Amino acid sequence: MQITENIVTFSFNGKSFQAIEGQTIAAALFANGVKKLGVSRKLQQPRGLFCSNGRCASCFVSGNGMDHVLSCMSLIENGMIIQSNESDPDIRRKIDGD
Amino acid sequence: MDKSTIVCRCEEINVDEIETVIKMGATTFDDIKRLTRCGMGPCQAKVCMNLVNRIIHDNTDKPFSDLTPANMRMPLKLTRISALASSDQTITSVTSVFDESLQEVGETNREE
Amino acid sequence: METDLLIIGGGPAGLSAAYEPARHGLKVTIVDESLRLGGQLNQQSQVLDLPSGFAKQTGMKLSQFLQDRLLNYDVDLLTKCTMIGTYKDGRIGVTDGNTTFSIRSQKTIITTGAAEDSISFPGWTLPGVMTIGAAQILLNREKVLPGKKAIVLGTNNLAFEITKQLNESGVEVIAIIEKESTVDVDADNIAYLKQANIPIYVNTSITRARGPGEVEKVLIDNNGTEVAFDVDLVCIAGGLFPILEPFQVLGCELIYLSELGGWLPKYDTNFETSIPNTYVAGNAAGITAMKAIMLTGDLVGISILDSLENYNSDYVKKRKDSLWTELAKAEQPEVWSARLSLIKEFELERKYVTSNR
Numbered sequence: 051m052q053i054t055e056n057i058v059t060f061s062f063n064g065k066s067f068q069a070i071e072g073q074t075i076a077a078a079l080f081a082n083g084v085k086k087l088g089v090s091r092k093l094q095q096p097r098g099l100f101c102s103n104g105r106c107a108s109c110f111v112s113g114n115g116m117d118h119v120l121s122c123m124s125l126i127e128n129g130m131i132i133q134s135n136e137s138d139p140d141i142r143r144k145i146d147g148d
Numbered sequence: 149m150d151k152s153t154i155v156c157r158c159e160e161i162n163v164d165e166i167e168t169v170i171k172m173g174a175t176t177f178d179d180i181k182r183l184t185r186c187g188m189g190p191c192q193a194k195v196c197m198n199l200v201n202r203i204i205h206d207n208t209d210k211p212f213s214d215l216t217p218a219n220m221r222m223p224l225k226l227t228r229i230s231a232l233a234s235s236d237q238t239i240t241s242v243t244s245v246f247d248e249s250l251q252e253v254g255e256t257n258r259e260e
Numbered sequence: 261m262e263t264d265l266l267i268i269g270g271g272p273a274g275l276s277a278a279y280e281p282a283r284h285g286l287k288v289t290i291v292d293e294s295l296r297l298g299g300q301l302n303q304q305s306q307v308l309d310l311p312s313g314f315a316k317q318t319g320m321k322l323s324q325f326l327q328d329r330l331l332n333y334d335v336d337l338l339t340k341c342t343m344i345g346t347y348k349d350g351r352i353g354v355t356d357g358n359t360t361f362s363i364r365s366q367k368t369i370i371t372t373g374a375a376e377d378s379i380s381f382p383g384w385t386l387p388g389v390m391t392i393g394a395a396q397i398l399l400n401r402e403k404v405l406p407g408k409k410a411i412v413l414g415t416n417n418l419a420f421e422i423t424k425q426l427n428e429s430g431v432e433v434i435a436i437i438e439k440e441s442t443v444d445v446d447a448d449n450i451a452y453l454k455q456a457n458i459p460i461y462v463n464t465s466i467t468r469a470r471g472p473g474e475v476e477k478v479l480i481d482n483n484g485t486e487v488a489f490d491v492d493l494v495c496i497a498g499g500l501f502p503i504l505e506p507f508q509v510l511g512c513e514l515i516y517l518s519e520l521g522g523w524l525p526k527y528d529t530n531f532e533t534s535i536p537n538t539y540v541a542g543n544a545a546g547i548t549a550m551k552a553i554m555l556t557g558d559l560v561g562i563s564i565l566d567s568l569e570n571y572n573s574d575y576v577k578k579r580k581d582s583l584w585t586e587l588a589k590a591e592q593p594e595v596w597s598a599r600l601s602l603i604k605e606f607e608l609e610r611k612y613v614t615s616n617r
Contacts, residue, residue, distance in 0.1 A: 077398055080402075080406070081402075085473075086387045086474055092159065093160050096386060097385065097387065098386075098388070100195075100391060101195070102394035103393070103394070104294075105191060105194045105375055106195045107190035108157060123294070123295070150468075198501065199378060220504070222344055222353070224342070224344050224345060224509060225342050227342075227344055231360055
């Protein structure tokens with residue numbers, strides 16, 4: 051972690067949050083009380099951080115339009131638009147203008 | 149152990165489903181994988197492998213030294229197709245990554 | 261990409277392994293999938309017991325030191341790069357997330373370390389239930405409190421180490437639970453837990469975790485009696501095991517030894533696996549303490565120099581001997597004797613048993 055702390059602002063499911071530059075997406079969300087990052091594919095059960103090491107594939111989010119981002123292995127960025135991982139990605143998506 | 153407990157988090161396979169296929173004759177992780185999809189999700193058995201081997205051990209008389217790890221294939225981690233098909237220069241390398249995977253004895257090569 | 265020495269995994273073992281080869285003029289490339297090098301060191305706020313020549317320091321400080329001392333040499337550091345496969349001609353396939361490329365090297369060391377084993381129970385998939393290492397990462401590396409009230413499942417070294425760190429950061433650890441009927445706890449840990457008022461419940465297992473979208477309560481079976489605790493953090497300390505995928509795809513022969521964490525690659529006194537010029541060190545070579553992790557890293561680097569005609573000086577040979585002497589004293593006896601039996605068995609096999617590959 052850097053000694054100098056820069057604050058970044060990002061959104062999760064449309065809601066605005068702040069975090070410290072250098073934190074992972076998962077940590078930034080956790081720090082803001084967001085533990086549920088999405089739901090499981092088959093049984094639609096809540097999912098979040100489990101191993102925090104890029105192995106368990108439980109912490110998927112969509113970040114800046116990219117689906118299935120491992121939030122524990124990616125850094126939070128200023129202005130990032132994050133959405134929870136709710137289901138299989140739709141090829142036609144509103145954010146793509148369809 | 150509660151039979152409804154999830155073992156494979158990715159594909160959401162529970163203890164009961166795994167024990168059922170063991171009763172049907174599954175003896176290895178790979179057998180269970182092919183019958184239930186356990187280990188076929190995004191983590192590719194990284195989390196469930198030891199849990200499943202423990203269940204096999206508890207339901208059969210196989211020692212852990214006989215329960216070989218789940219067969220791993222490339223790519224070893226989640227990789228985007230765009231990263232694999234990245235540039236004209238590496239197109240032949242891309243085919244290589246999948247084609248030239250080390251083969252187990254008895255497995256046939258993929259035809260190009 | 262071409263290099264003399266390729267190291268997959270830039271944690272304590274990989275960073276240690278790089279040093280002597282780099283100092284002797286080899287071109288070294290370190291590949292690590294994480295955002296930063298240092299591996300498990302980056303989450304360790306405790307002061308570590310380290311090899312001779314190192315001042316006692318926290319994992320986080322040591323991580324920086326091990327990286328800094330490579331700066332003067334020809335060392336390429338590739339972070340956010342993941343080994344995803346191998347080529348028939350021995351090249352390693354790596355992706356940086358945007359593109360995929362191959363690395364050809366004379367020697368390859370795999371120091372990908374260990375993964376945490378899980379304990380499954382109804383509700384373990386709920387957010388707020390995580391491996392104890394994940395809680396430590398949030399706490400020490402990300403500067404985020406992983407919860408307010410916690411329960412810890414398991415009584416291994418990590419469980420005690422991290423319970424202490426959680427407690428000191430203001431997380432209320434309600435209890436440590438252990439399913440066996442007895443547990444070996446060293447005096448320091450007993451004293452700490454006593455003054456921190458953290459009980460260990462033996463003959464106890466977790467029945468279920470529940471909550472609306474995240475864990476808020478656990479039910480435990482304490483010797484036949486059901487007890488409920490309000491917690492927002494469940495730390496699973498299932499133990500560590502060597503990460504296997506790189507070895508499997510390289511075709512390395514594996515062996516099962518529970519004292520070393522389960523399945524791991526076979527290797528000889530040079531830490532060379534069954535695949536020529538492919539080596540192993542660190543937790544990947546058997547779960548052990550930090551001092552030994554670093555010593556095995558030093559040993560594999562020195563052994564590689566010893567195997568190269570232009571580098572096997574008297575200094576190298578002497579250093580190899582002193583490292584083995586230090587390693588013998590550094591490890592828990594069960595780990596050390598398991599390691600020796602692995603090496604002995606492998607060397608005898610290679611000498612007297614014809615391979616059928």
